[in-house]
Amino acid sequence: MTTTEAYAGTRARDARPEVVALADAFATRFPEIAIRVPSAATAPYRYDRGTAPRVESPISDDEHGPLVALPGTPEQVQDVVRLAAEFGVSVVTRGAGSGLSGGASARPDQLVVSTERLNRILEVAPLDEVAVVEPGVINAALNEHVAPFGLFYAPDPASFEISSIGGNIATNAGGLRCAKYGVTRESVLGLDVVLADGSLVSVGHRSIKGVTGLDLTSLFVGSEGVLGIVVRATVRLRPIPVARQTVTAFFESTPAGASGLAAITRSSVRPSVVEFFDEPSLTGIDAFSGSGLRRRGASLILVELDGYGIAEQAHDLTVALEAVGGTVRVESDEDGAALWELRRHGRGFTEPQWFVGEDIAVPKSRLAEVYARFAEVEQRYDVAISAVSHAGDGNLHPAITRPIGDADPADRPAELDEAATELVRIALGVGGTVSGEHGVGTVKLDWAALELSDRNRAAQRALKAALDPTGLFNPGKAI
Known part of the structure; x- marks a missing residue:
């Protein structure tokens, strides 16, 4: 045909x-x-x-x-x-x-x-601790491939099993391990990019250090496809830690747990992952997944430690969290794996809900203050709010919901979006941002305008015009 x-x-x-x-x-x-x-x-x-x-x-x-x-x-x-x-x-x-x-x-x-057919891992260089990959390589597949070399690729968005490296680069994706290893930008050394005139340019370098010229690699990372198409990436790999350990700390309330997070920062321990679950999140996970988290407490700090001296790290962290009221347990490998599976896949709804998901980020010292504001937003807009956070870097993922019940599912209440905008304003008010790791796309354009000045946005559009004068790539997105 x-x-x-x-x-x-x-x-x-x-x-x-x-x-x-x-x-x-x-x-x-x-x-x-x-x-x-x-x-x-x-x-x-x-x-x-x-x-x-x-x-x-x-x-x-x-x-x-x-x-x-x-x-x-x-x-x-x-x-x-x-x-x-x-x-x-x-x-x-x-x-x-x-x-x-x-x-x-x-x-x-x-x-x-x-980019699904651009899915080759072109090179792994163990002594340089880098890999060269095409954008369609799945995040989890890269880690599976480099594990025999004793290496891993650090960025791990919750969708790591299905998301591609190119998509992670486009949004500067984060994930759970950002607390220690940073977002995608910290793991991208160089890129090959097709520009709007069809030319192919290489930016960045293969070495860990490199300061020649403007940092165009960082410009393309997080650009959401508006500047060019990444066709090859040189990414940084790291040694697989000699040990990993999961530690839980349950608290009697959401405020107590959110306040307890500061004890980790004050300690000498630097976890690879720090996640925080408020009370409605624990209740929701239990209802959806059949777990029993809420029986152990009303909020949870879930921590992963890695590296040498794991026992000493776990001891020091236990002392720090118990001192602020946490019920602390060093989990077995099996129980730890189950907890991380719940973190990645345990949230969901047992009944139909209208839903808005957010991705705000704030200075981590202000997390407790943001959680404390949820109740007033719930009352004002007649919604329910829960949030799981990458607490190690202040990135919250609030879920704003209202049951559909017998209503027409298409008749989505305006109050959900109004509540979401209110949370954005709260985040901005404490020095935060409208997106910690998901990007702006189309969904957050109006919110981005609340954060970025007119001059800032004009500068971004000027960069776009310099690289893509006809507006070929992804018009109407990101900026």
Whole structure:
């Protein structure tokens, strides 16, 4: 079947002429590049995980998706970009689609460039402690590959089992281990990037140190696909710690636990992970997963220690947390693994809920103050709020909910978004930010405007215009 024949059912009804022409051009000029023509089958490419329709309003069988290109080499990415520019079709780059802010969402009149076939681990250099990878490599797959060398890749977003390195780079993803190892930016040394004119540039370096020129690597990390398409990354690896240990500290209330976090900072121990669960989060995890966390206390600090002297670290941390009222336990390996599984996958709803998820971050010394403000927001907007936090770096993930009950699921109350905006204002008021690790995408554009000055945003747009003067890449996102 030719591309034109494949379009027979959609050309008149849905497909834009320029998109049809672009698809035909792929077929005639670059037949080696796999494409998927707009159809119901490509409808999922319109969304990322954060913007996909919920169960109560699934994607319609009649919904028309975008044109999708699946290049298999950097050179094919260059061809795709040049062809899209020629036909005036804007480009949305997509990794695994696990993003939560709409950064990879696409309209039917756009071209989605999927990196799923750019999935090779090109090199592992144990003595340099680096790997060179393509953007479609899954985070967990990289760690599985480098483990025999005694190394690991530190960034570990909760979606590490399904998210791609390219997507992690696009959003400067964080995760649980940020407390010790930093976000993705701290693990990216160099990038190969296809720009809007189809040229391929290399930025950064292979060495740990490197200060020649402006830091363009950091500019591309977290740029959410608006500046270029990453086709290769040189990433930093670290030695697998000789030991890891999970420590729990339960407290009698959310305020007590949130205040207890300061004891970790005051101690000499530097955990790799510090997570905090408030009381409604523990209750919700138990209801959804059948666990018994709430029986052990009303809030939880969940800690992972790593490295040498693990027993001494655990002892010192126990002393510090018991001194502020925590009921502390050094967990067995089996129980620790179960707790981390609950942290990553234990949240959910037992009944249909309207839901807004957030990703605010604040100075970690202000976490307790932010948690204390939840009650007034709940009362003002008639919502429920719970939050699990990457407490080691002040990154909260509030869940704002209201039961749907017998109401129409599509009749989503405005109060949910108003409550979310109020939490954003609270975070900004204590020196925080609207996004700690999920990016801005489309979902947080209005909130970003609350944080960034007009001059700041103008400077960002000037950078975008310098690298992408025609606005080819991911228009309407991030900035």
